[in-house]
């Protein structure tokens with residue numbers, strides 16, 4: 642369970658969020674909507690611990706997180722969160738496989754052999770098997786998006802944050818990702834998706850909308 646209470650955040654002296662409250666649960670998909678520039682990515686960054694708020698509280702399973710402690714938050718992120726960021730943040734000079742494996746470089750929870758096998762399975766699941774040794778700089782936008790999604794799952798995170806995960810995908814790959822989110826939901830993951838893509842609404846349990854600094858629950 643994630644709970645944000647009274648979160649206020651400004652960026653370059655401009656208010657992005659005022660007194661935002663959000664509640665997301667395991668086994669549910671929570672959507673964040675709102676027009677471009679409304680603060681969806683900033684909110685996901687706050688939940689992942691990459692950015693801090695100016696004031697407010699953040700609870701995970703009723704434990705209040707010390708968001709101002711960088712080391713604590715990076716440990717939290719590495720242990721609990723898979724984050725598909727909006728621009729993918731892949732390393733262009735690395736192969737698809739190396740990119741999928743990146744989070745495991747900082748986390749020794751799994752044996753090297755097991756993690757390699759898991760990366761290859763994920764590559765297969767996402768139709769990337771034929772290109773696992775290709776450098777990311779030589780693959781398409783949709784392939785990059787799927788590589789970023791595979792990478793976010795490599796450490797089997799309890800919480801999955803996805804920023805516009807379907808924008809670059811054709812119908813076939815869109816359906817693949819919808820199926821993936823459905824199965825993550827069944828596996829009791831906590832999923833938060835920021836999106837403009839109305840097609841995702843059909844699998845959402847809860848929809849929040851950011852409208853001019855106000856975060857409201859829409860349904």
Ligand SMILES: Nc1ncnc2c1ncn2[C@@H]1O[C@H](COP(=O)(O)OP(=O)(O)OP(=O)(O)O)[C@@H](O)[C@H]1O
Nearest residue numbers: 652653657675676677678679680681682683684727
């Ligand atoms: N690196 C940055 N430098 C300056 N301003 C920023 C930066 N990142 C975000 N902002 C500002 O913060 C506000 C919220 O941005 P954010 O990226 O969260 O919006 P968004 O809802 O994710 O938009 P989009 O749908 O286009 O991805 C915007 O007004 C934006 O201009």
Ligand SMILES: [Mg+2]
Nearest residue numbers: 681682727804
């Ligand atoms: Mg964004």
